[in-house]
Amino acid sequence: METPEGSRRRVMVRRHLAARGIRDQRVLSAMGLVPREEFVPADMAESAYDDGPLLIGWGQTISQPYIVALAVEALSIGRDDLVLDVGTGSGYAAAVMSQLASRVVSVERIPALAAAAARRLGRLGYDNVEVVCGDGSIGWPESAPYDAVCVSAAGPGVPSQLIDQLSEGGRLVMPTEGPTGQVLISGIRRRDEFERREIAAVRFVPLLGAGGYDPPAGWDGF
């Protein structure tokens, strides 16, 4: 017997993802499996399957389902892949990618969000996701190289450290600032080249840190 959330999730996959051009069946199945209502504050559970971002505290957001699917599809994640997720937030995108990859390392700079996401992912049984707290704008060299890197905060450009931590043939998706606003770019590392293309106009919170923008004055974290 399907739950009300399961039914809303099925409608989301059909109406907001498949009907808008997401074709990869593995991505559609992963999005159909992860219970987004568990990743949003309890008072927003009713809106969990609307196609929009939602506030998750600390001025941060869980991204719009369509944009998560678009980014994950562009990463072409294989079953044996190691994925770096920069900007854990709620842990939702990490959970989606964990369904496609062998392992996901997810970096969040706000300690309270990292701790909450680690607890949530553990409780829900996503045991191939490791959440770490730090400045992901310079990647997470300890576990590199990565087959795929997904960044869900917008920077002025793609930090060179993230490209350096890609394996040969590795893919990266990240929102960056363009001349007329933010664009989601997708790139692939081939030897010393990084071939990139623009996927869509987007709106993300800023990537703060050494490879992104300066944190606000008074921030005593990373």
Ligand code: SAM
């Ligand atoms: N992927 C998330 C999800 O599924 O809920 C949404 C991420 S939210 C749009 C962007 C996140 O990036 C925020 O939680 C923010 O704190 C984080 N962030 C910003 N700069 C960062 C950095 N340098 N390293 C790690 N996380 C960062």
